[in-house]
Amino acid sequence: MSIxxxxxxxxxxxxxxxxxxxxxxxxxxxxxxxxxxKQFYDDTHSAPIPTLYYLSGxxxxxxxxxxxxxxxPQADKYGFAVVFPxxxxxxxxxxxDPENSxxxxxxxxxxVNATESPYVKHYHMYDYVHKxxxxxxxxxxxxxxxxxxxxxxxxxxxxxxxxxxALAGFLRNISxxxxxxCSAFAPIVNPSAxxxxxxxxxGYLGSDxxxxxxxxxxxxxxxxxxxxxxxxxxxxxxxxxFLKNQLKPENILExxxxxxxxxxxxxxxxxxxxxxxxxxxxxxxxxxxxxxKALGLI
Amino acid sequence: MSIxxxxxxxxxxxxxxxxxxxxxxxxxxxxxxxxxxKQFYDDTHSAPIPTLYYLSGxxxxxxxxxxxxxxxPQADKYGFAVVFPxxxxxxxxxxxDPENSxxxxxxxxxxVNATESPYVKHYHMYDYVHKxxxxxxxxxxxxxxxxxxxxxxxxxxxxxxxxxxALAGFLRNISxxxxxxCSAFAPIVNPSAxxxxxxxxxGYLGSDxxxxxxxxxxxxxxxxxxxxxxxxxxxxxxxxxFLKNQLKPENILExxxxxxxxxxxxxxxxxxxxxxxxxxxxxxxxxxxxxxKALGLI
Numbered sequence: 251m252s253i254x255x256x257x258x259x260x261x262x263x264x265x266x267x268x269x270x271x272x273x274x275x276x277x278x279x280x281x282x283x284x285x286x287x288k289q290f291y292d293d294t295h296s297a298p299i300p301t302l303y304y305l306s307g308x309x310x311x312x313x314x315x316x317x318x319x320x321x322x323p324q325a326d327k328y329g330f331a332v333v334f335p336x337x338x339x340x341x342x343x344x345x346x347d348p349e350n351s352x353x354x355x356x357x358x359x360x361x362v363n364a365t366e367s368p369y370v371k372h373y374h375m376y377d378y379v380h381k382x383x384x385x386x387x388x389x390x391x392x393x394x395x396x397x398x399x400x401x402x403x404x405x406x407x408x409x410x411x412x413x414x415x416a417l418a419g420f421l422r423n424i425s426x427x428x429x430x431x432c433s434a435f436a437p438i439v440n441p442s443a444x445x446x447x448x449x450x451x452x453g454y455l456g457s458d459x460x461x462x463x464x465x466x467x468x469x470x471x472x473x474x475x476x477x478x479x480x481x482x483x484x485x486x487x488x489x490x491x492f493l494k495n496q497l498k499p500e501n502i503l504e505x506x507x508x509x510x511x512x513x514x515x516x517x518x519x520x521x522x523x524x525x526x527x528x529x530x531x532x533x534x535x536x537x538x539x540x541x542x543k544a545l546g547l548i
Numbered sequence: 549m550s551i552x553x554x555x556x557x558x559x560x561x562x563x564x565x566x567x568x569x570x571x572x573x574x575x576x577x578x579x580x581x582x583x584x585x586k587q588f589y590d591d592t593h594s595a596p597i598p599t600l601y602y603l604s605g606x607x608x609x610x611x612x613x614x615x616x617x618x619x620x621p622q623a624d625k626y627g628f629a630v631v632f633p634x635x636x637x638x639x640x641x642x643x644x645d646p647e648n649s650x651x652x653x654x655x656x657x658x659x660v661n662a663t664e665s666p667y668v669k670h671y672h673m674y675d676y677v678h679k680x681x682x683x684x685x686x687x688x689x690x691x692x693x694x695x696x697x698x699x700x701x702x703x704x705x706x707x708x709x710x711x712x713x714a715l716a717g718f719l720r721n722i723s724x725x726x727x728x729x730c731s732a733f734a735p736i737v738n739p740s741a742x743x744x745x746x747x748x749x750x751g752y753l754g755s756d757x758x759x760x761x762x763x764x765x766x767x768x769x770x771x772x773x774x775x776x777x778x779x780x781x782x783x784x785x786x787x788x789x790f791l792k793n794q795l796k797p798e799n800i801l802e803x804x805x806x807x808x809x810x811x812x813x814x815x816x817x818x819x820x821x822x823x824x825x826x827x828x829x830x831x832x833x834x835x836x837x838x839x840x841k842a843l844g845l846i
Contacts, residue, residue, distance in 0.1 A: 260785070260820035262830050317616050317825060487558070522558035527615060532560050 253390045256281075262322040263288030268312070271386055275378035276339035277371060282383065283312035283334040287325040290397055300403040300430075300545040301331045301387075302538075305379065305412030305419075307436075308446075309357045310337050315409070318527035324538030328547040330405075331398050333387065335379050337411065339372040347453075354449050360441075361415030362465050364454035373454055376465075380419050380428070405431040405541040409530055410492070411446070413437025414467060417482065417502075421470035424477060431544030433483035433537045435530045436490055439502040440468040446496050468505040476510035483516050483540045485533045487523030551688045554579075560620040561586030566610070569684055573676035574637035575669060580681065581610035581632040585623040588695055598701040598728075598843040599629045599685075600836075603677065603710030603717075605734075606744075607655045608635050613707070616825035622836030626845040628703075629696050631685065633677050635709065637670040645751075652747050658739075659713030660763050662752035671752055674763075678717050678726070703729040703839040707828055708790070709744070711735025712765060715780065715800075719768035722775060729842030731781035731835045733828045734788055737800040738766040744794050766803040774808035781814050781838045783831045785821030 257268040264287040273280045289295040302325070306315050312334040315321070321332045338344075338359030345368035346355030355369075364373035387400040406429045408416035413434030420432035441447025442462045451462040463469040486499050493499075499517045506512045523529040542548045555566040562585040571578045587593040600623070604613050610632040613619070619630045636642075636657030643666035644653030653667075662671035685698040704727045706714035711732030718730035739745025740760045749760040761767040784797050791797075797815045804810045821827040840846045 259822050259824065259826055260787070260818070260830070261826040265820070266826060320618050320829065322826075322830075489558070520558070522563070524557050526557070528557055528559040528564060528620075531618065532558070532620075 253386065261285065263326040264290060264322065266316055266322070273339075273378055273382060275374040275382045278339040278341050278344060280339070280378065280383075281312055281336050282387075283316045284387070285316070285322055285325055285332040285334075286398065287322075287329055287331060289326075289329040290331070295329070298399040298403065299329055299331050299397060300405070300547065301333055301398060301400050302541050302545075303333050303335070303379070303404065303406045303416075305335065305361060305406070305408030305415040306337050307408070307410030307412050308337070309352050310412075311357075312336055314527070315530070318531060319534055320531045321534055321538065324535055328538060328542035328545075330542065330545060330547060331400070333383070333400070335383060338375060344372045345369055353446055354453055358411065358450065360411060360447075360450040360454060361418065362451070362454050365461070366454060366456045369454050375415075376419070379415070380423065403430060403545055405429050405544055407433045407435070407537055407541065408437070409435040410497075410525065411438060413484070414439065414441055414447075417467040418465045418470060420482075421467060421474045422464075424474055427478070431480065431541050433540055435533065435537070436486050436492070436497055436525055437467070437484060437499075438496055439484075440466060440498050440505075442466045442469070443501065444496045444498060468501050471502060471505045471511050472509055476514055479514070481514050481516055482511070483518075483537060485518045485520050485529075485536075487520045487525065487529045489522055490525045490529070492525055551684065559583065561624040562588060562620065564614055564620070571637075571676055571680060573672040573680045576637040576639050576642060578637070578676065578681075579610050579634050580685075581614045582685070583614070583620055583623055583630040583632075584696065585620075585627055585629060587624075587627040588629070593627070596697040596701065597627055597629050597695060598703070598845065599631055599696060599698050600839050600843075601631050601633070601677070601702065601704045601714075603633065603659060603704070603706030603713040604635050605706070605708030605710050606635070607650050608710075609655075610634055612825070613828070616829060617832055618829045619832055619836065622833055626836060626840035626843075628840065628843060628845060629698070631681070631698070633681055636673060642670045643667055651744055652751055656709065656748065658709060658745075658748040658752060659716065660749070660752050663759070664752060664754045667752050673713075674717070677713070678721065701728060701843055703727050703842055705731045705733070705835055705839065706735070707733040708795075708823065709736060711782070712737065712739055712745075715765040716763045716768060718780075719765060719772045720762075722772055725776070729778065729839050731838055733831065733835070734784050734790070734795055734823055735765070735782060735797075736794055737782075738764060738796050738803075740764045740767070741799065742794045742796060766799050769800060769803045769809050770807055774812055777812070779812050779814055780809070781816075781835060783816045783818050783827075783834075785818045785823065785827045787820055788823045788827070790823055
């Protein structure tokens, strides 16, 4: 479980750390970027620094959001770390889409634990993100004293496939109070009902659709009690080319009706915005404030 | 001189416009990105909106800085437009480095008017950036009323090769008061004296080094009167791999000694920062404030 620091560079008031480690979940080397905010480097700052996990969308590596989402000044403002995991296992021997499309396989792990051959060997992104990675980071960065809290006072967000991944991970772990808050940018809220999700779930989980529902936010909403009266913050651009056919934010509002989530899902339509990092970076400040409150920073 | 709008998308409070036009300077189609800040879309805002020109570095297209430098929130904060020109002519028939290296030819126009074959036909980036482009933009965007001032109340900045281009353009046009202010991120301050500049200038301008000096900020400083008592703001990262051999910021301080620029060049060494957009985006807020003052916005 040893970590290799590949690069460490100054960014805003803190440092972006690009690292890799051998994962027991995926049986591959995994790349991760971490932003440690200025508070981490301030010896007078003694309180543990909470962490926001950011799950990226299809085709992304940890680099895209690190460079383009611009979480760093917000992380400095409130004092939280940001973790940018990869979107799938990679490397020699990792099966991918036979047709090499961009919406399945490498770069498109969909944050599930695959059960189907040939993906079952490496595609365990659910366990990787929600179970293994936080512990690996805690072990590495907190050998001496607990400066960054990667496991307890944490929140989660993500974009598109990663927005779905954040919602699913938050809801599946709500009884353990694993994540203090969850938000999403242009998430695939109902993967079982759209082409992206159908392709991914049938490939990774097989034809039995009951297994799909365990990862589908619209199903999880129905069977998960909103025990802490949480709000889910979601932004979607009105010019997002995937809005109508893949994202369908209205489905999660519909699913929440009559549940403890009714009126607790704050879907904000952002007029004129598309699916890009121009959209994400614009609303990152609002999401940062949302999570900072839940993490006790304001 | 007609402009084609290729894409227009919401970003922060304004819009990023990706356009192209046939250039009479380069005899090619040129791509340009423009950020129009939120004030442009506010009908109650009647004052003309000033413009900041951002010249990119080697290998960049207008996309890199648009996505990664994060000028947009600063442009909204103060109310200026940002123009991101390309770094060279491109396309069929445009000569490039016979060895296809990344530091000469396409993506590396060095903001000069080439005099040498085969580059003389297309490589007129100096005229393009400082003369043609502002007029083209003014003609297109200000047909009805002058909402954006692309030609008079303007400032200039840039990164690396573009930082050199900004300094050279500012100094060469100082007697016309063309640019209200100039700043640079990791600029090549003394291109005649470093490998990048020697390669570019010998290729574009030939072996007579007296022609090189007309574009070299360290030479221009010596023969240009600081008529408005301007400050030049420069940031360079201490971990910039090009600091010692290509950037040499100390050379412009040395050149300024005994001139009207002495103590007017504010070279700030940024500890731990490299040459990347992580460096640029970190100091964009400080440069934005600097230019906003010169443009009369604060």
